[in-house]
Amino acid sequence: MKVIRDSIHGDIFLGNTELKIVDTPEFQRLRRLKQLGMTYFVYPGANHTRFEHSLGSFYLAEKLSEKIGLHHLDKTKIKFAALLHDTGHGPLSHTSEELLQRYLGVSHEKITEHIIENSKITSILEEVDIKPNDISDILAGKSGFMSKMISSEFDVDRMDFLVRDAHHTGVAYGVIDLDRLLNTIKIFDNDLVVEKGGLKAVEALLVARFLMMPTVYLHHTSRIADKMFLNAIERAIQNESLNYNLLFKMDDYSIQNLFRNSKGYVHDIGERFDRRDLFKNVFSRPWAELNEDMRKNVSHLRQNVMKWKKIEEEISIDLNIEEGYILLDLPPVSQYKEIKGQVILNNILQNIGDASPLIRILKKAQEEILDIGVYTLKEHFAKFNRVKIEQYLE
Numbered sequence: 001m002k003v004i005r006d007s008i009h010g011d012i013f014l015g016n017t018e019l020k021i022v023d024t025p026e027f028q029r030l031r032r033l034k035q036l037g038m039t040y041f042v043y044p045g046a047n048h049t050r051f052e053h054s055l056g057s058f059y060l061a062e063k064l065s066e067k068i069g070l071h072h073l074d075k076t077k078i079k080f081a082a083l084l085h086d087t088g089h090g091p092l093s094h095t096s097e098e099l100l101q102r103y104l105g106v107s108h109e110k111i112t113e114h115i116i117e118n119s120k121i122t123s124i125l126e127e128v129d130i131k132p133n134d135i136s137d138i139l140a141g142k143s144g145f146m147s148k149m150i151s152s153e154f155d156v157d158r159m160d161f162l163v164r165d166a167h168h169t170g171v172a173y174g175v176i177d178l179d180r181l182l183n184t185i186k187i188f189d190n191d192l193v194v195e196k197g198g199l200k201a202v203e204a205l206l207v208a209r210f211l212m213m214p215t216v217y218l219h220h221t222s223r224i225a226d227k228m229f230l231n232a233i234e235r236a237i238q239n240e241s242l243n244y245n246l247l248f249k250m251d252d253y254s255i256q257n258l259f260r261n262s263k264g265y266v267h268d269i270g271e272r273f274d275r276r277d278l279f280k281n282v283f284s285r286p287w288a289e290l291n292e293d294m295r296k297n298v299s300h301l302r303q304n305v306m307k308w309k310k311i312e313e314e315i316s317i318d319l320n321i322e323e324g325y326i327l328l329d330l331p332p333v334s335q336y337k338e339i340k341g342q343v344i345l346n347n348i349l350q351n352i353g354d355a356s357p358l359i360r361i362l363k364k365a366q367e368e369i370l371d372i373g374v375y376t377l378k379e380h381f382a383k384f385n386r387v388k389i390e391q392y393l394e
Helices: 016-022 025-032 037-041 050-067 072-084 093-104 108-117 120-127 132-139 144-150 156-169 178-183 196-217 220-238 244-249 252-260 264-275 292-303 305-319 357-368 378-386
Strands: 002-006 010-014 185-188 191-195 280-286 326-329 342-345 348-351 371-376
Touching (some): 002 050, 010 016, 010 050, 016 025, 016 072, 016 120, 025 050, 025 120, 037 093, 037 220, 050 156, 050 178, 072 108, 072 132, 093 108, 093 244, 132 144, 144 156, 144 191, 156 196, 178 196, 185 342, 196 342, 220 264, 292 305, 371 378
Antiparallel strands (some): 002 010
């Protein structure tokens, strides 16, 4: 048994098998992946990693599985699933997610499944009679309530990262009553639901996430840095200084090393990161101000990367600005899905969105925090006086 002191949960106890997993290269790589990507440009304390978050998720999964009375085997599976759920993340965590999808055609979840079933972790699980594909099935959403313990409206992943991210950024919006939430979750008809007494705790969690989106996760400065990062990495892939097949194995340090040892545009972007000399927002338009046709066009653009890049190129040509120094940022509309989850009220199972007026408001309000942005160097701002960005999106 090993004790790890965590900044959020205090002492976390790891058994011999968990310790073996933590000591694998695949898991240790998480020490070198920032949980919040480029957000440290906004909040200097946002240097916590996927390693800490994975341990925190493991701790909460253990507490929740004990509370709902899982038998030993399922409890063990849930703990391993929580511990391993982020091993497939690329450099700077979600910042590189777009590139993994674009070039490898897989999500970090799929890469996680591959690691669990094709690495040293595989044999460690098999040593204690755990089938690796059972863990993969939990993470892939194929295991009923067990999957929802890891991924749902009130899962252990979300519980940990909201509290942890708020702590390290110094933002007060991530205050959640974890004990109340954990103690009011139960299994009902092979589903994970919350009892009436926990509804307010779920509301607090969803409100915290809603408030953290514009304040932390979609802060305009970190969005600018994300776009610069993605564009520079894509340029490195195109000029063959980076093999995209290796991207998911890299960490934040190897990406930084790539920038510093490259030439041209990639090197320039890396130097700008070193100096915190970021592009600036020259244009923004709230999602709420777009008509229905424009919203459809923007949503389609997110699925058509070639056309998206073509628009950036057209703006650059029209304004006589070097390619790569005009970045069009489109809102991640696909992330804002229907708020789900079930609550038991008066012995009746209801959708949380139907049971809570507050959550119904959130469903509408989440669109209001989205916007379209165009980023460039400050010296190019004057050129935008003669261009109407909306015309490129029609």
